[in-house]
Amino acid sequence: MDLRLTQARATDAERRAVDRVVDPALDAVASLNGNNGIKRADGVSGLRDEHFSDAGHAARGRRHLLLPALHAVQEDIGWISPGALNYVSLRLSVPPAEAYGVATFYAMFSTEPRAPRVVHVCDDVVCGQRGGEQLTERLSSEIGPELGTEGSGDEVCWVRSPCLGLCERAPAVLVQSTGEPDYSIAPASAEQALAAAAGGGPGADAADAAFTDTSVSVPQTPGGTGLRLLRRVGVADPGSLDDYRAHGGYTALRRAVGIGPTRVITEVSDSSLTGRGGAAFPTGLKWDGVAKAPERPHYLVCNADESEPGTFKDRVLLESDPFGLVEAMTIAGYATGCERGYLYIRGEYPLATRRLNHAIGQARQRGFLGADVMGEGFSFDLELRRGAGAYICGEETALLNSIEGFRGEPRNKPPFPSVSGLFGKPTVINNVETLYNVLEVLAAGGPAFAQIGGGRSTGPKLFCLSGAVARPGVYEVSFGATLREVLALAGGTVGEVRAILLGGAAGGFVLPDQLDVPLTLEGTREIGASLGSGVIFVIDTSADMTEILRRIAAFFRDESCGQCVPCRVGTVRQEESLARMLRRTEIGSREQELALLDDLARVMRDASICGLGQTAPAAIQSAIGLGLLSEGVAQ
Ligand SMILES: Cc1cc2nc3c(=O)[nH]c(=O)nc-3n(C[C@H](O)[C@H](O)[C@H](O)COP(=O)(O)O)c2cc1C
Numbered sequence: 001m002d003l004r005l006t007q008a009r010a011t012d013a014e015r016r017a018v019d020r021v022v023d024p025a026l027d028a029v030a031s032l033n034g035n036n037g038i039k040r041a042d043g044v045s046g047l048r049d050e051h052f053s054d055a056g057h058a059a060r061g062r063r064h065l066l067l068p069a070l071h072a073v074q075e076d077i078g079w080i081s082p083g084a085l086n087y088v089s090l091r092l093s094v095p096p097a098e099a100y101g102v103a104t105f106y107a108m109f110s111t112e113p114r115a116p117r118v119v120h121v122c123d124d125v126v127c128g129q130r131g132g133e134q135l136t137e138r139l140s141s142e143i144g145p146e147l148g149t150e151g152s153g154d155e156v157c158w159v160r161s162p163c164l165g166l167c168e169r170a171p172a173v174l175v176q177s178t179g180e181p182d183y184s185i186a187p188a189s190a191e192q193a194l195a196a197a198a199g200g201g202p203g204a205d206a207a208d209a210a211f212t213d214t215s216v217s218v219p220q221t222p223g224g225t226g227l228r229l230l231r232r233v234g235v236a237d238p239g240s241l242d243d244y245r246a247h248g249g250y251t252a253l254r255r256a257v258g259i260g261p262t263r264v265i266t267e268v269s270d271s272s273l274t275g276r277g278g279a280a281f282p283t284g285l286k287w288d289g290v291a292k293a294p295e296r297p298h299y300l301v302c303n304a305d306e307s308e309p310g311t312f313k314d315r316v317l318l319e320s321d322p323f324g325l326v327e328a329m330t331i332a333g334y335a336t337g338c339e340r341g342y343l344y345i346r347g348e349y350p351l352a353t354r355r356l357n358h359a360i361g362q363a364r365q366r367g368f369l370g371a372d373v374m375g376e377g378f379s380f381d382l383e384l385r386r387g388a389g390a391y392i393c394g395e396e397t398a399l400l401n402s403i404e405g406f407r408g409e410p411r412n413k414p415p416f417p418s419v420s421g422l423f424g425k426p427t428v429i430n431n432v433e434t435l436y437n438v439l440e441v442l443a444a445g446g447p448a449f450a451q452i453g454g455g456r457s458t459g460p461k462l463f464c465l466s467g468a469v470a471r472p473g474v475y476e477v478s479f480g481a482t483l484r485e486v487l488a489l490a491g492g493t494v495g496e497v498r499a500i501l502l503g504g505a506a507g508g509f510v511l512p513d514q515l516d517v518p519l520t521l522e523g524t525r526e527i528g529a530s531l532g533s534g535v536i537f538v539i540d541t542s543a544d545m546t547e548i549l550r551r552i553a554a555f556f557r558d559e560s561c562g563q564c565v566p567c568r569v570g571t572v573r574q575e576e577s578l579a580r581m582l583r584r585t586e587i588g589s590r591e592q593e594l595a596l597l598d599d600l601a602r603v604m605r606d607a608s609i610c611g612l613g614q615t616a617p618a619a620i621q622s623a624i625g626l627g628l629l630s631e632g633v634a635q
Pocket residue numbers: 274275276277278279280281303304305306307308391392393394395396397429430431432434435610611612
């Protein structure tokens with residue numbers, strides 16, 4: 001490929017960061033191919049220079065390393081310079097304009113020099129109401145305006161962030177430091193956030209230790225009877241494979257291997273398990289399609305991007321029971337004929353990433369991953385890929401593009417991933433919670449699992465409770481429990497409830513007189529709501545509904561990939577209208593603004609390419625339908 005590079009040269013440190021990612025991957029391929037690797041252009045220093053070039057099909061086949069290589073530069077250097085981009089482009093044979101397009105797609109990457117530490121402060125729907133705004137005010141007054149605005153600090157800085165997936169511990173911050181691992185603090189005080197920005201933060205080890213008490217995130221009794229998905233949380237050591245096995249780990253995989261791949265898929269189909277990532281597609285049907293696809297290889301992808309505001313259930317599972325996901329993915333790979341799985345985790349989950357990396361390493365070392373899993377004669381291995389701050393990468397085809405090293409823009413469907421997915425091959429994509437359910441399907445048997453709940457809503461279900469409830473956290477119930485029952489588990493609501501956001505930013509509201517709705521796909525649809533990603537965000541009368549909706553609209557405006565006009569423009573216009581209502585500077589009357597929002601919603605729903613644009617107006621439409629935005633309703 002003829003790459004047109006600028007004159008900018010990478011520094012030694014930048015090249016080292018890129019080589020750290022690219023060379024081990026090449027060495028792995030070389031050892032598989034039985035040769036001793038690739039020639040070095042500069043045998044002495046061990047660094048490649050800009051004269052190095054290996055082109056053609058093999059080089060283009062490395063494009064999937066683009067995101068990890070950019071991560072490495074961002075982490076080591078603190079920003080991605082033009083020289084570093086040139087070097088990445090050369091090493092991976094990616095046109096520099098495309099590498100730039102990818103680097104600028106993600107919020108966690110910077111293509112401008114910036115302060116060595118950035119404190120990301122969540123000001124999204126939950127944190128905004130529970131201390132996040134006060135944090136931003138303190139940071140703003142003590143260290144200056146936020147990153148990206150005039151006057152922001154070169155040495156010490158902060159930036160607003162969408163939901164960090166720590167809503168039960170609001171307010172949350174994420175600390176990104178050059179040359180050091182990222183870490184989260186939640187709940188975060190202003191003093192902690194200021195100290196972290198100044199370089200006096202706790203560091204990753206101490207910050208991780210603050211998450212040891214899992215009862216903060218899972219208030220239900222650890223190991224309590226009735227808990228299935230959460231049964232090991234707070235009970236088994238997330239760092240020990242032996243402890244995992246002592247608590248029932250790997251019995252499901254043994255059973256799977258005992259009955260064979262076809263029967264595993266029959267069990268999953270019999271269980272009527274539906275996907276927990278939002279679309280509720282039957283898992284058995286998806287698996288069967290890929291298992292039977294003649295084209296090879298098949299790929300498995302776990303969607304751990306969890307970026308829907310108010311959602312944190314997957315994070316809690318990943319942090320507290322990482323081996324469970326490794327086992328569940330191995331079963332999925334075995335059943336559907338995949339030898340390789342990718343675990344795509346959002347970039348803002350540093351603790352879960354560390355625990356999963358450790359679990360994958362342990363499982364590989366002990367023969368639970370690799371060429372001959374458990375000595376059972378089948379091969380399966382896993383690779384973890386970190387996102388870098390883009391909600392749209394949770395959409396399954398955008399996620400595939402992100403892994404492949406392209407901008408995380410959704411593809412047109414069909415073809416669906418089960419036909420043409422990762423690298424154009426048949427691909428199973430499942431949500432984290434869906435995969436944990438597979439362990440239960442194998443433990444109980446498909447038909448018994450189907451007896452829990454009913455219809456399309458079978459099995460255990462996790463909900464993320466936040467906002468005005470006594471004990472926020474992840475709660476597990478059997479499908480069919482009512483909203484009132486789930487709220488009671490969390491100690492009930494606090495203050496006077498105005499509305500409850502169900503399903504997330506792409507969901508809808510229910511009113512205090514609708515608490516007896518059964519939390520099933522069918523029950524929520526009947527009242528015009530949806531379960532979405534399992535969000536139950538309780539809003540009391542002290543909150544300003546217009547501000548909450550404006551924040552939701554701002555989220556979609558920021559996160560739209562911009563590929564199609566109805567979403568790119570519609571999300572901007574939607575936010576502008578809500579901002580005018582908030583300032584009481586409506587164009588015409590409030591009714592006219594509501595009519596405009598209605599118009600926009602119709603166009604976005606009907607003409608957007610993907611679910612983001614189609615659901616971006618959902619919560620706003622729901623609020624309008626319930627009269628929550630009408631003139632005269634106390635805001
Ligand atoms: C904008 C958007 C964001 C999404 N984010 C996620 C996500 O973070 N996690 C997830 O599992 N599914 C997400 N989905 C749904 C996925 O596209 C896909 O349906 C899901 O991963 C399939 O897994 P499942 O069948 O196990 O639910 C998202 C969809 C859209 C449209």
